Amino acid sequence: MGVIRISGPRALRVLEGISASNREMQPRVAQLSSWLDEAGDLLDQGLSLYFPGPNSYTGEDVVELQGHGGPVLLRALLDRVFQLGCRAAEPGEFTRRAVENGKIDLSQAEAVAACIDAATVRAGKQAQRQLQGAFGQYIDELMHTLTSLVAHVEASLDFPEEEIPALFFDQLASRMQNEVIQPVDNLLATAQLGERLFDGATVAIVGAPNVGKSSLLNMLSGRDRAIVSDIPGTTRDVLEIDFEVHGIPVRLVDTAGLRQSDDVIEQEGVRRAHQAAHQADVTIFMADASRSDTWTPSVHADVSLMNKIDLEHGDIPEHFLSLCAKTGQGLELLRDRLASQLGDINLADEGLLVTRERHRVILLDANNHLKAGLLSLGDEDKLELTAMEWRRAWALLGSILGIGDVEHILDHVFSEFCIGK
Template sequence: MNLLSATTTIAAIATPPGRGGVGVIRISGVNSLNILQQLTHSDRDYPPRVAILSSWLDDAGDVLDQGLSLYFPAPHSYTGEHTVELQGHGGPVLLRALLERLFQLGCKPAAPGEFTRRAVENGKMDLAQAEAVASCIDAATIRAGKQAQLQLQGAFGHHIDQLMQRLTSLVAHVEASLDFPEEEIPELFFDQLAEDMQRQLIFPIRAMLDSAALGERLFDGATVTIIGAPNVGKSSLLNAMAGRDRAIVSDIPGTTRDVLEVDFEVHGIPVRLADTAGIRESEDQIEQEGVRRAHQSAEQADAILFVADATRPDTWHCKVDADIYLMNKCDIGRGGYPDHFILASATSGSGLAVLRDNLATVLGDVEIADESMLVTRERHRQRLSEALHCIETGMQTLHDEERLEITAMQWRSAWMALGSILGIGDVEDILDQVFSEFCIGK
């Protein structure tokens, strides 16, 4: 832990801005208990983890607010330091006045994520668990929330730690070979080492990387743009997928002029679905702009859903490379549709379950035996990719005794790349980057 953190007591409001029934202020640092005693104008003892009804006073002895005071002595606290929580009324004026009083008593304003950063620096959690704290806050679906909880409990970090232990063992064999160059090492030794590296590290890391598309989208979400000719039922489809009437539906072609978006989820993935103007030639300048925006939305989307009208074969041809092709209005069509279309009806709801399954597949949803191994952050994916590259580069010189030092060097670099996921090694810059994205009070 750095010296400044060890000597500084910080405070921040831990509940969201705005009015609420309860507001919480956190204090963490060596002087937490002393500051609480000054705040209450009392030198009473505060039993650990016991809620005490308290009046919090200004310097003149007037009551600022009244609520529950809880004291968590080090190391049995969230940050690993002496910590105090003040649970008072959720009015922003009262909370701000109380916080200003704490600053008068010697607290410093907490930086974004500083409480969780101190928890990492004091060994209460690894860096992957700290990132999971932010993921718990940001989760937009139950599936994402459950995934965040798995990581917060340390499941993902445990897998990374296992990879590091395996790599340490395998590197040790190479280091031993370098320490005793006079010993003749049988080729079978290197063959077995290569096999172990493939089975114990390369295959598991590749499997984790294969899950990254799904894992990242669980939290970042995905955008899907609906395109097609006018009046094929794009707006009806958007309403059916969203479960509410969000778009105006009309038999008049060209009703949709701008990009209209709704949020929903498919297999636990947050999806923003965009309805666009029907693509056709038009003299109407407003409709031309709508068509331009439709193309722009499609270019920026994670997936494109092309919709055609089962009763109008002239709408069946798609001029862009779509990810999913849907034949709408099949309940009144006559058949003979191209094989690559999903058959559906936005009005009756038939085929929409199949559409959802296909959307999930296009967006990266795959069957995973152990979801605790899911890679949900770009930083983790980058470090795993770096580790895999170093491992495979080291494999290239494994059977060359004169270049075995290169193998050892590459595998040590792979260990450092994995370690940076957990916050092991010289990772000060990584800590700055990670916690800059946190909210103040967490």
């Protein structure tokens, strides 16, 4: 099926211009239709739907043409629609119109893109939560509280002749700390996990040759992507594969064994292995339990993993996780450790997460203004500074929702959308 969606005050007139039937369209009722070209010849048949504004996705009149979906027929139907005065939508334009017409706030619009981009079910559920308005409502409640606190400060400025008790400022400070600053701090604490749910993370496996790095990559990914051999130095280049850990998208990187070599190609592989370890979000150092010469890492490691524990070995240092890549023993413990290193939290406690860099940067900036205003609150000569800092924080929080003069923000956000959304 191919769908053409038209939004705007002339949407219904366009539908009437291409339809063979003169029947009046009933709102939100699918109607079997024949669509004609300029000469009156049949282009295609399908379902027509009409959503009158403001009860539509964009808040405007919206028409949908659901045709057979063949590219030739769909292109001809699209050309006919253009002949009747329509134009192609800009990236994200339908959702942008929904924001501008008050159907959703900007954070919900960004959640639309997040729903499309979600690579795991967990990410999709978080995006749906935000699409339903939970994140926007949370920000709106913070802004409402902040409005009340600013009003108290400005009232004090309006009546400078009145003596203001110290208790008044103590109460304001307590409310600001507990009802605004702490909730923002709590949100910011979720940003690492939230952004990684959508942007993913990179995990590099490093270690000496033939310790089982490629076997681990195959086991974690569930596919035989890496060549496994008893011959040291089989892996010469960086091999990458995508999988997920506790719903977090992960790019797993298998690297060449770290050792001295006269082989120019292997030397380049070792150089790339060091580079991959340096750039990764998490680095796994892997060693062979039966070979103590492989136990000392030559790079920084977030997780130390001892493989081949089924073979005879000496006393293994306590900081190593134990694994048998042949049987999978210890694999789940490794998954849990990786998730912890990636900032994972208990699903039952997940709640709302900051999932976009734009939101994190704004919240950090707003929090700095909130705390700066709090510092000057106790000095009556600096109350105007407090009010200014808190008003700035309010404006920043509002930009998350698309409140205020945010045209440049809208341009940036919707430039990342796909056509048709």
